[in-house]
Amino acid sequence: MTSSPTLVLATAVLGAGTFAFRLAGPVLRTRVTLSPRVERLMATAVVVLLAALVATSSLTESHSFTGPARPAGVAVAALCAWRKAPFVVVVVAAAATTALLRLAGVS
Template sequence: MTVPLLIAIAVLAAGTFAFRFAGPLLRAKIRVPDRVQKLMGIAAAVLLTAVVATNALAEGHSFAGYARPLGVAVAGVLAWRKAPFLVVVVSAAAVTALLRLAGVP
């Protein structure tokens, strides 16, 4: 590894540690309004949904095909129905694999 890369890694590690360490220290001093806390929770869900949608629908710069989005949809329904995590993951993988085996792109 080059020296600038090692310096960048060290700076990012120190920054991450500082953010993690500052949370408990500042918790008693800073009051975040309830509305902001609620919006931050919603923002986390929206961000996760955007990441899932992007990875489910696109492969590089093109459409990923129908098998992957259908597998993700099955996982979404099972997660919504509160199925165990292992069942959700295995079912999504099985649906995607079976559809690809059947010739669905």
């Protein structure tokens, strides 16, 4: 187990590094220019990373498939968001879909 001063030091170093990393964006924005092609690629990369995060968190749990209830809830949320429903409606619809499927025995 790590000692308390080591934990405090590690937390401070990680906090300072995070602050420096976040500060680098606004500071370097005026010095670094990206081509329109690179900006389009970065926008596409954001969408791909978010899709991978959604797929990973909605389809797997502890290195195995979650069952059909959670992906069905995510699909309902995606449909509601696509139809431009308010965020609260999206969350409640997804949670209700997942809960009702699990209540019906569809894990």
